[in-house]
Amino acid sequence: MLRMEKIASAARVHPAAQTQLQKKSLFSKILTAIRPYLMVAPAMAVFGVFILYPIFYMIYLSFFDWNLIGEMKYIGLENYTDMLADKDFWQVLSNSVYYMVMVVLFQMVLSLLLAAYLNRNTRVNRILQSIAFTPYITSMVSVAFIWMWLMDSDYGLLNYLLSLIGLGPVGWLSDPKVAMNSLVLVSVWKGLGYNTIIIISAMQSVPGYLYEAAALDKTPKWKAFWEITLPMISPTLFFLALMNIIAALKVFETVNIMTQGGPMNSTNTLVYNIYQYGFDYFKIGYASALGVALMVVIGFFTLIYFRVLSKRVYYN
Amino acid sequence: MDKITLKGITKAYGKNPPVIENLNLDIKDGSFTVLLGPSGCGKSTVLRMIAGLEKTTEGDVLIDGVSVRDVEPGDRNIAMVFQNYALYPTMTVRDNIEFGLKNMKVPKEERKARIAEIAEMVGLTEYLDRKPANLSGGQRQRVALARAIVKKPAVFLMDEPLSNLDAKLRTQIRTDLIELHQKLKTTFVYVTHDQIEAMSMGTDIVLLDHGKIQQHDSPDQLYANPSNVFTARFIGSPPMNILPAEAAAGRLEENIVKIGFRPEKAELIAENGTAGPDKIVIEGEVVAREMLGDQIQYKLRTPYGNISVKDFGDSQFGYGPHKVAVPVRDTACFDAQEKLRGFGLEKE
Structure with a gap:
């Protein structure tokens, strides 16, 4: 009975509280109005200093000729015309x-297949999932050095294995036709586990009753995968593919460590090219123009x- | 003739004690059989074993007299309506309905005709191109029904298909399902925990508790002759009043341990009123009074436990001390095993 009384009194409107609402001071009104902006201000400041400002500064620099220490010379669009003519x-x-197309294609297809295979939650699969995930937590530099060693044309393990089955040596990193594909291989190998884990978790969030309904609808396994699993996990696939596209367009470490853009410029990519112009040739303006080009390409x-x-x- | 036969079914998950042990059940061809019971009684598990979504640990399921042990769910000539409908969310209503037909290799022209017919029948024609997310609960429910009907199965399995609907829609679809059953004349197996659904729709009711069949009967028999205390307490709203035999003041046979009577068989009389010699009278106090329009339901507290009384007359009783009078011949008599011995078993 006492409880009921408590509930009833809580539900009643208190006149005192109402008048207090009307008497709000000007100061507290202003505080209420700007509070949300104050809340997001720290995040916005970081975003402005480390992302927005560099972007605009880069665009600004791309109109100059500058070697980092000397005088900045305004040259208008010359960096851009030079770039497009090069x-x-x-x-x-x-x-x-x-590189981007190959990485995304193989990354998505292979991780999807691997995820479909590892999806069933058995003990062996959990171990395999951890193994597949290991390359992702290894540093890119270590990975690059290990693969450089594996891909060495004279002493590398890959060519040794090929020789065992009677195949001649491949210039993994020295043949201009092969080198870029070798970098694709390293990138796919490194990212496969991560993509697989994300896809597996998406697959496991597909409700089981859909597969039961499908079984009652006489659906073959492959068709259930194609018509139910794939559409259900499509947001995850969409997100992963986009992340992979952006990451692939920004590739740098493997190029820098394993090939330095060679042989014959065959593995030179946008970001590595920016690095070369900025810190090898000290042409900051031109490097900035390339940076703008990279931004446009990713945006496109x-x-x-x-x-x-x-x-x-x-x-x- | 029996459409579905369960022979000595046992179901256990892992090493746990079995949920269902040695269950035998015959489901008549063309019947609307309701598997009824409190949650956790194993009724859904039974349905899923008929569907082939769960394997039996022991025993056999026969459809048309043939064991379906090695028959895939899709080949059992059954359709199922799930509690949450299990519509394919990425497909339109049309694709949802068509999906099974495509897998059954029904020719395109026939598929079209069947979908048009079924959409008309359940009133979904204008929603065929919508996705399930853009439908109301009732519409989704109809898509689930359409998806089942369009396959023209020999057996419909329904797992609490109405429990996600609001009360008004539920009563409406209840009558729709009765009509559908009358029209199709196929076997329906329907799982619910709601005894009103079971009583209103079923031609046969199988009442389950703890994986055991308590009673398998027609709704009127289940109501009039509950074979044990569990059945008596489960059926009816409010259910049968069950009291210790002492409430009958020693008028009944020695071996009777519990007595029961339906709320509508009892009659409320004033504190100082009297009843005929053929009635058992129990004193109590009215603690709740519900006016339902055509009837008033009273809840009384008595020394033997609470009693519900339905009153269809004009007599207006208030709160406070009253008496309840029950004709002896309407009193169900249960023995120590809680089995029904008969009605009005008076001492010689």
Whole structure:
């Protein structure tokens, strides 16, 4: 009975509280108005200093000729006209796009297949999942050195294995036709576990009753995967592919450690090219113009990607 | 003829004690059989074993007299409606309905015709191109039904299909399902914990508790002749009043341990009122009074436990001390095993 009384009194409107609401001071009104902005201010400050400012400063620098220590000379759009006229730029751009397409394609297909295989939650699969995840937590520099050693054309393990089955040596990192694919291989190997784990968790969030309904609908296994699993995990696949596209367009470490853009510029990519112009040749203006180009390329692919694919993604 | 036969079914998960042990059940062809019981009694498990979604630990399921032990769910000529409908969220209503037909290799023209017919029947024609997320609960429920009906199965399995709907829609779809059963004349196996659903729709009710069949009967028999105290307490709203035999003041046979009577058989009389010699009278106090329009339900506290009384007359009783009078011939008599011995078993 006492409880009921308590509930009833809590539900009643208290006149005192109402008048207090009306008497709010000007100061507290202003505080209420700016509170949300104060809350997000620290995050916005970090974003401004480390992301927005560098972007605008980069665009600003791209109109100058500057070697980092000397005088800055305004040259208008000359860096851009030089860049667009440069054969090397177009090769670097096509290298980057080729690398991106190959990495994303193999990354997505292989991790999807691996995830489908490892999806069942057995003890062996949990161990295999951990093993597949290990490359992701290893530092890129270590990974690059290990693969350099494996891919050495004279002493490398890969060529030794090929010789065992009677195949001649491959210039993994020295043949201009092969080198870029070797970098793709390293990147796919490193990212496979991560992508697989994310896809597995998406697969496990697909409700089991859908597969029961499918079983009652006489659905073959492959068709259930194609018509139920894939559409249900499409938001995850969409997100992963986009992350992979952006990461692949920004590739740097493997190029820097394993090939330095060679042989014959065949593995030179946009970011490595920026590094070369900035810190090898000290042409900061031109490097900035390349940076703007990279931003445009990433923006372009992201936009296309959203336009083409987002309609086919199922969001709950 | 029996459509589905369960022979000595046992189901255990892992090393735990079995949920269902040695269950035998015959489901008549063309019947609307309801598996009824409190949650955790194993009724859904039985349904899922018929569907083939769960394997039996022991025993056999026969459909049309043939064991379906090695028959895939999709090949059992059954359709199932799930509690949460299990619609494919990425597909439109049309694709949801068509999916099973495609897998059954039904020709395109026939698929079209069947979908048009079924959409008309359940009133979904204008929603065929929508995704399930853009439908109301009732519409989703109808898609689930359409998806089952369109396959023209020999058996419909339904796992609490109404429990996610609001009360008004539930009563409406209840009558729709009765109509559907009358029209299709196929076997329905329906799982629910709601005795009103079971009583209103079923032609046969199988009442389960702790994996054991308590009673398998028609709804009227289940109501009139509950074979034990559990059944008596489960069926009816409010259910049968069950009191210790002492409440009958020694008028009944020695071996009777508990007595029971339906709330509508009892009659409320004033504190100082009297009843005929053919009635058992129990004193008590009215503690709750519910006016339902056509009837008033009273809840009385008595020395033997609480009693519900339904009153259809005009007599208006208030709160406070009253008496309840029950005709002896309407009193169910249960023995020490809680089994029904008969009605009105008076001492010689």
